[in-house]
Amino acid sequence: MNFIVTSPFYPENFQLFTNRLKKQGFTVLGIGQEPYDQLSANLKSDLTEYYKVNDLENVDEVKKAVAYLYFKHGKIDRIESNNEHWLNLEAEIREQFNIPGNKPSDLKKVKYKSEMKKLFKKAGVPTVPGKIANKKTAVKRLVKELGLPVVAKPNSGVGSSATYKLIDDADVDKFVAEWDEKEPYFFEPYIEDARLLSFDGLIDQEGNIVFETGLYYKEPTLEVIKRQGDFGYCIQKQMPEKLRKYGHAIVEQFGMKERFFHIEFFEDGDDFLAVEYNNRVAGGYTIDMYNFANHIDLFKQYARVVAGLPFEHSDIPNQYCVALSQRDQFTYVHSDADIRSHYGNRFVFSKRMPDGFAELQGNQFYGILADTQEEVEDVFNYIHQRVEQ
Known part of the structure; x- marks a missing residue:
């Protein structure tokens, strides 16, 4: 199968997507705007061919690239980035080249918030x-x-x-x-003091949910941006049953196939209000956090789903994974070395955030595993404790 990956270079942590497709046996073709020499040696090795365009936002230029790859390698079986920014572009490409997957007409319900609300109601799920x-x-x-x-x-x-x-x-x-x-x-x-959380997962070729997980944010995103507060969220160890029921109803109503999804909710007392359906995996390093929490490789499992193979679940019990960051403009009590030493083998991830995401998500990002809710709170308190000015 010929699989085109849109923007295989960026974001960096999605480069594994190309690798897992290749390991599953796909011929992976890349279209991006970065010079070939900028690609890592591993990414170059994983791509059978890379076509550089001047601007990925130029649909006509990208279509010419697809036509070239089609002519050289034969029928294109899939095109995907798992990045929301390219959903429209990829839908147009699929329509013109008769590639399986979402076409422009399929995106109306996941593109427009007003349309999402209608489907939430049809699914019988409370919504804002x-x-x-x-x-x-x-x-x-x-x-x-x-x-x-x-x-x-x-x-x-x-x-x-x-x-x-x-x-x-x-x-x-x-x-x-x-x-x-x-x-x-x-x-x-605006729902005051409501916790924002999500029901996320992967859908197979038949529209069945084969993997599910979710997260909750420490503080609402808008508040973090406004106050330049400390950013953090936690991958849940177990989903609330009512939230899980709502999530399944929404996925069935939206009718997507062979895709990741990220559905946002507000917690409203003992109920949940659907906010937004995202037709892709949650952004940033969230997929890495899912992998750590569930002891799994989701890009590998996605490749298996596309190949028509069953999803492989981990035999290791899942854990909480606390994802949080520190901001350069603040001084914190505990340094990077302190954090690594304090959490030992529970310390699983550390990355500098790209400048474009720093306003929202901070500058230095961490992932820490936890077994209990008490440990989760300890992680937030320990890493976010600031030196008093």
Whole structure:
């Protein structure tokens, strides 16, 4: 099978995706905008061919690259990056070259937040109510209906990009003044003090969930960005049964196949409110944290799913994996050496965050395993303890 990987170089931790496809027996072809010499020796070895384009955002240029690879290597069986940024591009490529997988018409339900809400309701899952605005004149009316504070986010958008928390009328006026109306915005109530968590996993070729996990954030993302607070989340050892039930209902309703998914919820008392369906694995180093927590290799298992083989589960009991970071502008009580020594073999991951993610996720990222909720709290407290100024 010929498998095109979009942007095989970036992000760095996704380079294993190419490697696992090759090990499964695929002919892996890469399309990216980095010069070939910039690729690591391992990545060069894993790729049968690499086609450099000037700009991956240029759909016509990428289509020419696919046509060339099709002509040289034969039928293209898959194209995928597992990166949300390239979902639209890959859907267009699949449609033009008749490649299995999501086409542009399939993405409406996972691209637009207003459409997601409809499917959450069809699945019988509680959701945060929302309203869409196409013009400035509608904003104040919608905010009045929903009540302050509200969150305003692009109806079609990635993560927390261009998302605002509007607390009072001054915030609303500022938003209205600055919004250029080029993209519709979706407004929903801000759920105060609600824990943000997720139900995540992998779907096989028949639409069945073959792997499931999830995480919860220490603090809401918008609050972390606003205060430049300490970022952290934890891979759960066991999913709440009600959350798991909701997650399965949503996956069935969305009808995706052969894909990772990342569904976000707010914890609301003893219930959960669906917020957003992401048609890919959670971003950043989260897939690495999933691997550590579940003692598994998810890119390897994804390659098996694409090959039509059964998912291989680990025999080792899963653990919590605490993912958290420190920021360069703060002084912490415990240094990198302290952390490594303190946690010993529970210390499993350490990376500098790329500058583009540092505002949200901090600068120095860690992964620490834990067996109990008490140990989880100890990790957060120990690594985030700052020197008093």
